[in-house]
Amino acid sequence: MATANLATHGATDHDHDHEHHDNFITKYIFSTDHKMIGKQFLVTGIFWALIGGFLSILFRLQLGFPDMDLTFLKPLLGGWIDDAGKLDPNFYLALVTMHGTIMVFFVLTAGLSGTFSNFLIPLQIGARDMASGFMNMLSYWFFFVSGVIMFISLFLENGPAGGGWVVYPPLSALEQAIPGSGMGMTLWLIAMTFFIASSLLGGINYITTVINLRTKGMSFSRLPLTIWAFFLTAVIGLLSFPVLFAAALLLVFDRSFGTSFYLSDIYISGEGALPNTGGSPVLYQHLFWFLGHPEVYIVLLPALGITSEVIATNSRKPIFGYKAMIISMLGITILSFVVWAHHMFVSGMNPFLGSIFMFLTLIIAIPSAVKVFNYLTTLWRGNLIFTPAMLFSIGLVSFFISGGLTGIFLGNSAIDIQLHDTYFVVAHFHLVMGSASFFGLMAGVYHWFPKMFGRMMDARLGYIHFWLTFVGVYLVFFPMHYIGIAGFPRRYYSWTNFEFSNMYTDLNMFVSAAAIITFAAQFIFLFNFFYSMYRGRKASLNPWRSTTLEWTTPLFPGHGNWPGEIPAVYRWPYDYSKPGAKEDFIMQTVPLSATPESNLPHEQELVKLEKEIIAEEEEVLVANESKES
Amino acid sequence: MEEKFAYIEGAEQPISMHPKKFALWLFMVTVVMIFAALTSAYIVRQSEGNWLEFTLPDIFYYTSGIVILSSIFLHWAYVSAKKDELVQVRLGMSIAVILGILFLIGQWYSWVALVDKDVYFVGNPAGSFLYVFTGLHALHLISGVIFLIIVLISSFRYKVHSQSMTPMEMCVTYWHFLGGLWLYLFMFLQLNH
Numbered sequence A: 001m002a003t004a005n006l007a008t009h010g011a012t013d014h015d016h017d018h019e020h021h022d023n024f025i026t027k028y029i030f031s032t033d034h035k036m037i038g039k040q041f042l043v044t045g046i047f048w049a050l051i052g053g054f055l056s057i058l059f060r061l062q063l064g065f066p067d068m069d070l071t072f073l074k075p076l077l078g079g080w081i082d083d084a085g086k087l088d089p090n091f092y093l094a095l096v097t098m099h100g101t102i103m104v105f106f107v108l109t110a111g112l113s114g115t116f117s118n119f120l121i122p123l124q125i126g127a128r129d130m131a132s133g134f135m136n137m138l139s140y141w142f143f144f145v146s147g148v149i150m151f152i153s154l155f156l157e158n159g160p161a162g163g164g165w166v167v168y169p170p171l172s173a174l175e176q177a178i179p180g181s182g183m184g185m186t187l188w189l190i191a192m193t194f195f196i197a198s199s200l201l202g203g204i205n206y207i208t209t210v211i212n213l214r215t216k217g218m219s220f221s222r223l224p225l226t227i228w229a230f231f232l233t234a235v236i237g238l239l240s241f242p243v244l245f246a247a248a249l250l251l252v253f254d255r256s257f258g259t260s261f262y263l264s265d266i267y268i269s270g271e272g273a274l275p276n277t278g279g280s281p282v283l284y285q286h287l288f289w290f291l292g293h294p295e296v297y298i299v300l301l302p303a304l305g306i307t308s309e310v311i312a313t314n315s316r317k318p319i320f321g322y323k324a325m326i327i328s329m330l331g332i333t334i335l336s337f338v339v340w341a342h343h344m345f346v347s348g349m350n351p352f353l354g355s356i357f358m359f360l361t362l363i364i365a366i367p368s369a370v371k372v373f374n375y376l377t378t379l380w381r382g383n384l385i386f387t388p389a390m391l392f393s394i395g396l397v398s399f400f401i402s403g404g405l406t407g408i409f410l411g412n413s414a415i416d417i418q419l420h421d422t423y424f425v426v427a428h429f430h431l432v433m434g435s436a437s438f439f440g441l442m443a444g445v446y447h448w449f450p451k452m453f454g455r456m457m458d459a460r461l462g463y464i465h466f467w468l469t470f471v472g473v474y475l476v477f478f479p480m481h482y483i484g485i486a487g488f489p490r491r492y493y494s495w496t497n498f499e500f501s502n503m504y505t506d507l508n509m510f511v512s513a514a515a516i517i518t519f520a521a522q523f524i525f526l527f528n529f530f531y532s533m534y535r536g537r538k539a540s541l542n543p544w545r546s547t548t549l550e551w552t553t554p555l556f557p558g559h560g561n562w563p564g565e566i567p568a569v570y571r572w573p574y575d576y577s578k579p580g581a582k583e584d585f586i587m588q589t590v591p592l593s594a595t596p597e598s599n600l601p602h603e604q605e606l607v608k609l610e611k612e613i614i615a616e617e618e619e620v621l622v623a624n625e626s627k628e629s
Numbered sequence B: 001m002e003e004k005f006a007y008i009e010g011a012e013q014p015i016s017m018h019p020k021k022f023a024l025w026l027f028m029v030t031v032v033m034i035f036a037a038l039t040s041a042y043i044v045r046q047s048e049g050n051w052l053e054f055t056l057p058d059i060f061y062y063t064s065g066i067v068i069l070s071s072i073f074l075h076w077a078y079v080s081a082k083k084d085e086l087v088q089v090r091l092g093m094s095i096a097v098i099l100g101i102l103f104l105i106g107q108w109y110s111w112v113a114l115v116d117k118d119v120y121f122v123g124n125p126a127g128s129f130l131y132v133f134t135g136l137h138a139l140h141l142i143s144g145v146i147f148l149i150i151v152l153i154s155s156f157r158y159k160v161h162s163q164s165m166t167p168m169e170m171c172v173t174y175w176h177f178l179g180g181l182w183l184y185l186f187m188f189l190q191l192n193h
Ligand code: HEM
Pocket: A296, A297, A299, A300, A342, A343, A361, A362, A364, A365, A368, A404, A405, A406, A407, A408, A409, A410, A411, A412, A416, A419, A420, A421, A425, A428, A429, A432, A433, A434
């Protein structure tokens, strides 16, 4: 024990030395400090969110106003707008593909997990940094390279990948299929390879850190739910991203080396039959959705974790059902690996298999419902403080309910035959995944901004941003349910050739208008974010009067987070409004022996033991110091 | 003191594994997942019919033997390192490296043997899968050989001994894992083709 202590001392001294040599490059660019890396992920994520959002506005213009003259976009899009002012149909496909890829992977995976797992894990478990700062840095830079490659693909002559974010072969495997399956697809695959490497490096680090580097007293049953969520997210990623890699690898071989993993008996007009035989496109779908479904939870779980923390803090109440929250997250983690084929009910898969997957899919509604129930009961009769972060968290709960319900419709294979690949699905996942996770991200930014930048964001702008976005999201996605039930297929450039679509022209126009307003509202956030970074009100040390460890660090924590010893932890993170307590929150670092007035009977019994341990700790410290000097 | 702590800890103690070793285990999990995906893809695809039947190259038996031998020698080196018998460490590791390279050469000849049987990378997926399995495994094995060489060099610099075993333990774990992975793949192919 003594040697171990000495070793950590050595390590921190070393870190302190480093601090003095930090120059611009090691501090802001090739940083190994988890806090800086988290911020790098955040800013990069915001950049991609703007691009991804902008792309969606472009295709919403086409969908809502199919007759519009888009010539004014020519300076930006060049040849993709033809002389009549029409958007190129192939570019439309590229737009939806890039929008999906960017939002799912770059914004809601890297931008969300990357930001908050990096920033919060060491701060909330009481660690100096991640297990490997270097791997952490690599994780960011692999993500960055991935982004650069994807960005370059946007400007290719033939456009970026166009086969949808799921890039199903044979469409994505054959250059002759669509322009987007040429160079754009190649770059997509390269970019995603880097992205997978980045996610795995990050995930390995998160798991190792949570398991190995918790401070004294921080048992798993005292971890904030944020950490549980990030931890399980990393576990899901670790198990599912390699499978995407395998799927992509075989696709690369099919595309570039002429193998037939996914291709069979294909005729191309003007070329005749391709030599490939024996491949199976359904095989790709299995491999893809084995990642694809867990991926939606990779996106959602961190947002749920953030919500747990924000809702408990701002209800001034312990989270309802802490253990139930953990168990349901564990349940979701496990179940998320056995439901993938609900995306393939109409792919020609054996219908019997379909009914098994239907059963498993519907089971996943149970842990999801438990979580919703616990959020609502935490809010119930709380002393609610409506900070912007709190509003965004409540918004998340709302989307999780409204979007989750439609999941139950879709999970029934008989109904899905009608609804598959319609706008109903688009509505479902934009509410439950897109908007819910985005709101979780926003809640996290508003809540931890003071810890990130030492300043407060402007609350009033936050409220405006929240209400515009919240109402906007419903105005955009709620009507899509009806559009989907009416039979509008997704990924169609236009429906004007179909008689039935005329009835819905106005609704589509409405959706597009709402989307533009919602997108515009994000600039309020953007302004607030960057303005507050430099000009915001100075934050106090614990502005939300929260219990977790990150609020015990200095306003601007250095590399190493705590200037002295890492604080030990004596209680769970949700001691809010404890009966008898002096204040309505007790930090995790306050020993039970210091709060006799509020201890519960079983806690009172622990006090004696706790005292003994504190005494022993001090002995060790004194011994160490005398050894060192 | 450790036991007393158990009460605050609610029984859990951070596991006492070196973080880098733990990270290596997690990395091996990702490798397992890649091959789990590929081998299940193999089964799914095979069950759909139109599957080329051929016999596996015999050379796989020899390469399997080589990989087992290399693990044995590496284990010997590892035990010696614990006892600070540096000469044996270097000898055992060098033999393991040489056997590792022999294994890679053997795998290359298995491809030659496949081509002789008219089984190509491009063609029926039955053959393509075989190339992907062996190729991807060989890539990982190359990383293992490099790791071995790095530790071997540090053993010449007197940096591997009973007080400093972490890198040695890591490369031994990784190497046994890669050997085991090959045996799994070989057995899998024996049973499913
Ligand atoms: C109550 C739980 C849920 C059930 C039963 C469910 C069921 C389904 C089903 C059956 C589909 C396939 C629809 C089709 O393509 O025909 C689907 C699509 C989708 N779901 Fe869910 N879902 C649930 C919750 C969620 C959650 C929590 C997320 C994300 C956080 C999510 C994200 C998605 C996405 C992204 C798609 C569409 C993927 C695509 O085709 O591009 N779902 N869901």
